[in-house]
Amino acid sequence: MSFLEELEGQQATLKNADLLVRTFGPGKREVAPGHEIVEMGLVKLYRITGRTDYLQLAKFFIDARGKRAYDKTSKDEWKNGEYWQDDKPVTDQEEAEGHAVRAMYLYSGMTDVAALTGDKQYIAAVDRIWNNMVAKKFYVQGGIGAVPAVLTAFLLSFFPIAVNVATGLATVEPELEDVLRSLGATRIDIVLKVGLPRSLPYFFASLKIAITLAFVGAVIAETMASNEGIGTLIVQASSNLRIPLVFAALTVIAVMSIVMYAGFAIIERRTTGWATRSTDFGIGG
Numbered sequence: 001m002s003f004l005e006e007l008e009g010q011q012a013t014l015k016n017a018d019l020l021v022r023t024f025g026p027g028k029r030e031v032a033p034g035h036e037i038v039e040m041g042l043v044k045l046y047r048i049t050g051r052t053d054y055l056q057l058a059k060f061f062i063d064a065r066g067k068r069a070y071d072k073t074s075k076d077e078w079k080n081g082e083y084w085q086d087d088k089p090v091t092d093q094e095e096a097e098g099h100a101v102r103a104m105y106l107y108s109g110m111t112d113v114a115a116l117t118g119d120k121q122y123i124a125a126v127d128r129i130w131n132n133m134v135a136k137k138f139y140v141q142g143g144i145g146a147v148p149a150v151l152t153a154f155l156l157s158f159f160p161i162a163v164n165v166a167t168g169l170a171t172v173e174p175e176l177e178d179v180l181r182s183l184g185a186t187r188i189d190i191v192l193k194v195g196l197p198r199s200l201p202y203f204f205a206s207l208k209i210a211i212t213l214a215f216v217g218a219v220i221a222e223t224m225a226s227n228e229g230i231g232t233l234i235v236q237a238s239s240n241l242r243i244p245l246v247f248a249a250l251t252v253i254a255v256m257s258i259v260m261y262a263g264f265a266i267i268e269r270r271t272t273g274w275a276t277r278s279t280d281f282g283i284g285g
Helices: 003-023 036-050 052-063 100-117 121-136 146-170 174-182 187-227 230-239 243-271
Strands: none
Touching: 003 036, 003 052, 003 230, 036 052, 036 100, 100 121, 100 146, 121 146, 121 187, 146 187, 174 187, 187 230, 187 243, 230 243
């Protein structure tokens, strides 16, 4: 593709996005898009152009879900709205539902908007949906043994870390980016030398939270889809009424969690001490 063709394509994209902005929004037409990739596209355009009306429209489309009248008594996803993730507002949804591709688009767009706006209701909803997916649905396709436990622990840990790091990267001031560009810094330079260091406190804060989620996810996966591990041991011991062994396993999990938490807190203190005002409180503070 030539430069001229690429430029024409970009202009056509912006014209279509501007048409959406003029047509939909508060006081205009209100509808939940049938295919939620439009929200992802608007967020991408916001990242490229910096135009907040694209980001606001993406959030408007997401917030429009759950307002259309469906047959709530029907178990048919087409009739009750679950197929389009439109049966209830996104901030009230507890689990991933409906058409898988549409759900991926919607929840990815929600995550982008949550990272860029810091909307606490969005963040809480995405956390619930993600945890439901990897803790209760993922193991079905993950097989039997240690693999689903490892994957579940990884995914439960990855999501809160990714959201917080993205939030940290988004805190870089546009004015600072402009100054760095004027000094000859490339986009990669800005990310490596300003964005990543700025996001380190967010990274370690989410990492300490993710430790708990990782252990919970691993134990849940072991109880459902494994023939070995602490989760399996707890299930077998409880079925045989070996209560001391159950509490011993729980104690091991607690000790491992505390040790890992303390280890990451020490690393955090040594690498991001500049971001902490006082060391009087907390292991990592």
